[in-house]
Amino acid sequence: MKTTLTKIKKEKPDFGALGFCKYFSDHMLVMDYKNGAWQEPEIMPYGAFELNPATSSLHYGQGIFEGLKAYKNNGKVTLFRPRDNFVRMNKSANRLCIPEIDVDLVLNSLIELIKLEEDWIPEGGGRSLYIRPFIFATDNVLGVASASNYRFAIILSPVGSYYAGGLKPTRILVEEHFVRASIGGTGEAKCIGNYAASLFAGNLAKAKGYDQVMWLDSSEHLFVEEVGSMNMFFVEKGKVKTPSLVGSILPGITRDSAIKLLTAKGIKVEETRISIKKVAKGINSGALTEAFGTGTAAVISPVGTLGYQGKDLVIGNNEMGEISSWLYDELTGIQCGIKEDKFGWVMHLN
Ligand code: COI
Numbered sequence: 001m002k003t004t005l006t007k008i009k010k011e012k013p014d015f016g017a018l019g020f021c022k023y024f025s026d027h028m029l030v031m032d033y034k035n036g037a038w039q040e041p042e043i044m045p046y047g048a049f050e051l052n053p054a055t056s057s058l059h060y061g062q063g064i065f066e067g068l069k070a071y072k073n074n075g076k077v078t079l080f081r082p083r084d085n086f087v088r089m090n091k092s093a094n095r096l097c098i099p100e101i102d103v104d105l106v107l108n109s110l111i112e113l114i115k116l117e118e119d120w121i122p123e124g125g126g127r128s129l130y131i132r133p134f135i136f137a138t139d140n141v142l143g144v145a146s147a148s149n150y151r152f153a154i155i156l157s158p159v160g161s162y163y164a165g166g167l168k169p170t171r172i173l174v175e176e177h178f179v180r181a182s183i184g185g186t187g188e189a190k191c192i193g194n195y196a197a198s199l200f201a202g203n204l205a206k207a208k209g210y211d212q213v214m215w216l217d218s219s220e221h222l223f224v225e226e227v228g229s230m231n232m233f234f235v236e237k238g239k240v241k242t243p244s245l246v247g248s249i250l251p252g253i254t255r256d257s258a259i260k261l262l263t264a265k266g267i268k269v270e271e272t273r274i275s276i277k278k279v280a281k282g283i284n285s286g287a288l289t290e291a292f293g294t295g296t297a298a299v300i301s302p303v304g305t306l307g308y309q310g311k312d313l314v315i316g317n318n319e320m321g322e323i324s325s326w327l328y329d330e331l332t333g334i335q336c337g338i339k340e341d342k343f344g345w346v347m348h349l350n
Pocket of ligand 1: 229
């Protein structure tokens with residue numbers, strides 16, 4: 001792989017006040033697709049891309065991305081299930097008519113990039129280096145067609161908590177009118193258009209004082225799908241439930257990890273259709289004691305308030321519940337190499 005090092009290294013931001021993806025490391029990885037093949041990947045100084053105004057992805061949204069993290073604990077660097085992200089990226093690629101990438105090649109290239117940027121990985125306090133692989137179509141023609149040229153790139157950003165409040169339970173608004181995705185659409189692909197489509201309702205929710213929107217199914221507006229950037233879990237009478245992957249829901253890698261960790265602990269997780277009416281009923285009766293979201297960026301994020309039909313329903317006294325806290329500690333412990341990795345999810349880089 002070709003590597004061109006930067007002449008000027010950036011000053012590091014204050015790792016104690018990072019927020020989410022506001023700063024980017026010194027180098028990035030770029031790999032282009034042309035003449036029917038992915039070319040050799042290249043590590044180069046982080047910098048702007050030059051884009052023709054007719055770049056097709058800017059017009060028709062043929063683009064996908066992934067999100068994963070590198071962790072550092074006592075100088076030891078780990079990645080969590082990185083292969084799964086690139087396997088999922090190929091599923092998204094297929095749905096968006098983008099040529100598949102060579103999973104081993106991009107994984108090895110990522111490892112080289114992370115080793116080069118090791119001092120950009122913040123240590124402790126829930127901090128990590130967020131890794132953003134993405135692919136976008138780069139044809140310079142405006143006919144609506146799948147492109148013949150693409151760019152794959154990986155950029156890196158040291159991050160703290162996704163939500164400004166950290167682990168403080170979030171306020172989520174149930175959206176009964178707008179939908180994120182429908183069966184047969186692109187909901188289960190990690191494509192850029194899904195996120196654009198979510199902004200309008202997200203902004204309305206934020207204006208009302210909520211953090212994000214809870215999406216319901218597109219045909220009946222009755223069943224929970226996912227929340228903004230997270231998959232959802234509910235704990236009712238000690239049983240854990242999460243919406244089944246019906247085709248319009250992102251198959252989260254953190255979601256899958258949560259299911260496996262809970263199951264291994266002897267807590268049964270049911271993947272099923274979850275009626276929002278029953279969720280509201282469970283909160284009101286006190287039977288539903290915890291709700292939390294899972295995601296690479298959000299990790300395990302408790303939901304303290306659900307805005308539903310004009311009322312704010314408070315879950316578990318607006319405190320992080322026992323199961324969510326256990327899962328957060330277990331997952332983050334495994335991710336940064338402190339807790340035993342029974343599933344073989346962690347890749348050690350040094
Ligand atoms: C992630 O958790 O990596 C995501 O993709 C969410 C992102 C849109 C911030």
